[in-house]
Amino acid sequence: MNLPGWVAEASSFRDPNGYVYYWGGAPFRRINKEHEKHYERLLQSGLYEQLVQQRWLVPHQEVEAHSHPGDGAYKTIAPERIPFISYPYEWCFSGLKDAAMLTLNIQKKALDCGMTLRDASAYNIQFLHGRPILIDTLSLGVLEKDQPWGAYRQFCQQFLAPLLLMSRRDPRLNQLCLTELDGIPLRLARTLLGRHAYLSWSAFVHILLHSRCEEYSSVRFVKTATRDGRFSERAFRGLVDSLESAVDNLTLKQSVSQWSNYSTDSASYSDVSLQHKIQTVRHYLERSQAREVWDLGANTGTFTRMACQAGARVIAFDQDPICVEANYRQCKIERLDVLPLVLNLANPTPAIGWQNRERRSLLQRAGADTVLALALIHHLAISHNVPLPMLADLFAEMGVWLIVEFVPKDDPKVQLLLQNREDIFSHYTLQEFEGTFSRRFTIEDRTSIIGSKRTLFLMRRRSACR
CATH class of the missing domain: 3.40.50.150 (Vaccinia Virus protein VP39)
Known part of the structure; x- marks a missing residue:
């Protein structure tokens, strides 16, 4: 259904909780009823206010809904416009690293408020005024007790794997994300890292072992996270801390090129x-x-x-x-x-x-x-x-x-x-x-x-x- 002035954002069709569209050239985000409890918790917990104050999350205003297609609408928000949309495969090493650290910092803040990032897509991060910022308000949801981080694999594929390859192998390897939109498969990352997958603790755990567990059974890997099969909040925080340490310790080995002088x-x-x-x-x-x-x-x-x-x-x-x-x-x-x-x-x-x-x-x-x-x-x-x-x-x-x-x-x-x-x-x-x-x-x-x-x-x- 096409309505005058209403234009769908072509990249916003995968999220069942809502979608982005443009009205008169301005961006809007529809929130579906399925996401109501998550959105309300975001506001009532104070997490939204904290993230916006720190400029970690793009601010928005609630507005009257437009006559857009589809049923089940809960609210419509108007987020601050990002002047230029860039993509992770266009970012340099430090740009991708800053985006990764922001994602983990937001996850830690979310845990403090009983919430979590339900996905950790690098495409949810953009740059505004020279700094990374989360643009997907709907990626924040209520934390389900004893459940593992569902976005762990996504974070490893879209952030940690390319950062490791750029750091240990060649900074141009981020271009692999052009052909792997869901991130660099962990098995491929393991192969490309070679011996570096064994020499680095973070690569060994989050890439090599992670990919091996996926090959056998991701379910078995999750169930062995704790003795009783539950993934406690303490274990969750430990995982995030481990990822944060892994990313923070990465550096770009190459500093000079043919054109840098x-x-x-x-x-x-x-x-x-x-x-x-x-x-x-x-x-x-x-x-x-x-x-x-x-x-x-x-x-x-x-x-x-x-x-x-x-x-x-x-x-x-x-x-x-x-x-x-x-x-x-x-x-x-x-x-x-x-x-x-x-x-x-x-x-x-x-x-x-x-x-x-x-x-x-x-x-x-x-x-x-x-x-x-x-x-x-x-x-x-x-x-x-x-x-x-x-x-x-x-x-x-x-x-x-x-x-x-x-x-x-x-x-x-x-x-x-x-x-x-x-x-x-x-x-x-x-x-x-x-x-x-x-x-x-x-x-x-x-x-x-x-x-x-x-x-x-x-x-x-x-x-x-x-």
């Missing part, structure tokens, strides 16, 4: 050139009156943080997880409204899940007013053979304003890209670049960077080009 590489910019570039970008940000910025190829975030400090909310993308990690940590220290994400622009996040609608693609989430593309064009045009017209189309789809840097073919970095391949890029010239991008954008300003052959442009999308 790019922003300080003197082969790209002298001190004078870099300062001129910074001044010019800052001026362009002011002219565009940027409020929501997408920084593409953000590296370790020098210009990301500049945009945020100028008053913009920034989503920063880079394909190097080490660069994203460094950016995330620095933004966390400075408490900036920045969300650094791992993304290969030549192969961006696709739409996946049920009917390819459950998780949105990058471009389905586009809507920035300003796009930064600094020291990026040559990588896409030469390393990935993407024609300039297609790059112009992409940027026009992402935002209204474009701050872009053209790096010419005789630049040392471009020469490095061409070192072991044939130069088939006769159209990669400044003149061709300006002509191509002028079809999608008006060029508001151009600046040659002092001491460099690179050029910065401020462009505005033509109104009919979206």
Whole structure:
């Protein structure tokens, strides 16, 4: 049933307790009668107020129900809107770790109030003002006496397993969650960890033994949690404490990558050139009156943080997880409204899940007013053979304003890209670049960077080009 102004959230069909929909573009959450006792306990126990005060749970207002389809409605709530929805397979190590720690902290608070997280999906966490926050109010339910944590396996698959693999093996292994929407299967995690599954107590217990018990009988595993087959609250708290210790002790072993020192590489910019570039970008940000910025190829975030400090909310993308990690940590220290994400622009996040609608693609989430593309064009045009017209189309789809840097073919970095391949890029010239991008954008300003052959442009999308 379709009603004017009513749009269902495509990812909200699995929960029998309610669903998310949009009315006039604003998000709402319907709560079904089956969830009444859980919702009332959440409010009466004081847990909701505690979580909202600590900014661990997205706040909401109870509102009048809209004429939406279906029977059995109990209440309708209007949660605070999350400006940009990201997914766990786009998060860096520390982002996923912070989300995991938040989940466990909420579980501990819930136990104090006689409640529990009935599921521990990483997709229930989003980032708001640079911090993780729980967005699924209906995941909190009344604690059933002597029952084990039903979300234990889910937590291990969606948080602990990818964190262990990123820490012990390779930070890129979080990308496995793109093909495993329910989290990395514990048996697969055990195989990929290899000897690390035996050397780490947390991996041994929560991954290796957990997966072995699943292979034989998950029921048998639960029943042996205590002598009499019951799972006491003390055992519950012990499990959560064990998981918390496991996550908290994990660190990212790799700290340097091919691109992590790019922003300080003197082969790209002298001190004078870099300062001129910074001044010019800052001026362009002011002219565009940027409020929501997408920084593409953000590296370790020098210009990301500049945009945020100028008053913009920034989503920063880079394909190097080490660069994203460094950016995330620095933004966390400075408490900036920045969300650094791992993304290969030549192969961006696709739409996946049920009917390819459950998780949105990058471009389905586009809507920035300003796009930064600094020291990026040559990588896409030469390393990935993407024609300039297609790059112009992409940027026009992402935002209204474009701050872009053209790096010419005789630049040392471009020469490095061409070192072991044939130069088939006769159209990669400044003149061709300006002509191509002028079809999608008006060029508001151009600046040659002092001491460099690179050029910065401020462009505005033509109104009919979206």
